[in-house]
Structures are given as C-alpha cells and as structure tokens.
Amino acid sequence: MLKRAIVVVQEHLKAAGLYSGPAHGIADPATDAAVTRALARRQAEIPPGALGFPLRRRLVMMLQLICRDRGIPSDPIDGYWGQVTQTAWDSLVHLMDHGRLPPPWRDREPGEANPNGWPRDTGDQSAMRAFYGQPGSPPIRKVTCPWPLRLAWNPAERLTHIGVHARVADSLGRVLAKVHAHYGTAELKRLRLDLFGGCFANRRKRGGTSWSTHAWAVALDWDPARNQLTWGRDRAALDAPDYDFWWDAWEEEGWVSLGRSRNFDWMHVQAARL
Numbered sequence: 001m002l003k004r005a006i007v008v009v010q011e012h013l014k015a016a017g018l019y020s021g022p023a024h025g026i027a028d029p030a031t032d033a034a035v036t037r038a039l040a041r042r043q044a045e046i047p048p049g050a051l052g053f054p055l056r057r058r059l060v061m062m063l064q065l066i067c068r069d070r071g072i073p074s075d076p077i078d079g080y081w082g083q084v085t086q087t088a089w090d091s092l093v094h095l096m097d098h099g100r101l102p103p104p105w106r107d108r109e110p111g112e113a114n115p116n117g118w119p120r121d122t123g124d125q126s127a128m129r130a131f132y133g134q135p136g137s138p139p140i141r142k143v144t145c146p147w148p149l150r151l152a153w154n155p156a157e158r159l160t161h162i163g164v165h166a167r168v169a170d171s172l173g174r175v176l177a178k179v180h181a182h183y184g185t186a187e188l189k190r191l192r193l194d195l196f197g198g199c200f201a202n203r204r205k206r207g208g209t210s211w212s213t214h215a216w217a218v219a220l221d222w223d224p225a226r227n228q229l230t231w232g233r234d235r236a237a238l239d240a241p242d243y244d245f246w247w248d249a250w251e252e253e254g255w256v257s258l259g260r261s262r263n264f265d266w267m268h269v270q271a272a273r274l
C-alpha cells in the first residue's frame, strides 16, 4: 500500500480522535489498533468479520470509506486495491492537491457535428486529397486572430495572422471570434492560448507514414509545451474545465481535437474527421 495512502488514513484517524501518533505512513501497532476502532464504528458498511481481516486489507477499507465520505465512488468497501480503488485514490489525491475533484472527463464526449463537411483523414487519405487537393502546397489564406499570438517556440515573435488552407479560413475565423468574445484577451493569455504552435508544415505524421494534416494547413497546434504529443489527459493542460468552451467552439464547426478524441497530441486541432 502506498505510504501516502497510509498517511491519509492516519490523518483521518487523528481527526476522528482515534489515533495520537504521527502521520508517518508506517502501519505500526498504534495505527493497527486505531483502524480497528474506526472500522468498528462503521460495521454496517463493511463485510461481516472485517474487523479480523489482515491490517493491510483493513487499511484499504478505511481508505475506501474516506473516499466514500467525500463522494468519491469506491464500492464495494472490501479492502481490495483494484481498479475502482485506484481510480478513487487518484481522485482523492487530486482533491487534496487541487481542492476539487477531477473533472468527469468521460462525460465530455467530443461533439459529432460536422457542418462544413470536413473529410475523413483515414486510409489512403483520398478523401483528404479530394477535398483539399495535394498535400504540401495548400492554397493559403491569412486569418486575423482577434487576440495577439506569440510563437510557442519563440515567444518574442508576435503574430497577427494565421495562414491556413483557404477552405477552412472562414470556419477558423468564426471559431476565433467566438472564443475571443467568450474569454477576452487577458483570459486567453492566462490560459496560454496566445501560444501558437503552428499550422502549415509539409511533413508526414509524427510517428506515422501518412501525411500530417498540417501538410494541408488544416491543423493548428496550441501551447505545445504543456500539451506534448504523447501526453494524455492526466498531464495535458488543455483538458482542464477552463477549456470546455474552447473545445466546444471548435467542435461546433466540426474540427477534431486529437486529445478529446484519442487522448494524445492535445495541442492539435484539425479540420478533418477521424
């Protein structure tokens, strides 16, 4: 059992007046006795005979009850550290570290709308070629960004426009206008959405052999340093609830976030379906 989990149990026992030793993460005899006293108060919630279970299993039961008391699903209260308990523990740690539970990301399915009829980027990419032409030399149109942008890899360099494929320019303009109207310049800066990671790049997919959607200039990267290619939602900054409106604005126009859909490359949003 994790030392920090034992510390959490000990702090809980101290707060309940059942334990007066240090919260040092060591399951010593004083902790053992205190866990039994605490579980004895909650026998209706634990299996019959649970007070006689091995200490490790009683500690896990105690932790499951602590999670339950905070509204974190941890059933059954059985003292086994399986997937449910692992998820409950992760939520409890998030609560302790950030003062709130992690957002229920499974509820936030990416939108299905595709009002502009963006093509699918699959297989031999023939749908991409049919819609956007050959990769590597897209017809670029410049779209004004309503807030000042900086190049992510060289923040001293300012940008006022984003060059994208002409067929996505109007849609991009609508997304940017909507986002700016909602957040405002200062908040967009605070959210690091002024750090632009680029659009057109004549290259293959990283870690793949087909053409990157960047080769058609129909993909944009945002704040790459905090949303790295291989990072999932446990690390990527763009998964936070503050960005819900941001993603909704893109998805209403049919753009696809690889982070929201596939949980990698959170920096990347594209006018192509999966």
Ligand SMILES: [Zn+2]
Pocket: 214, 219, 220, 221, 267, 268, 269
């Ligand atoms: Zn990208």
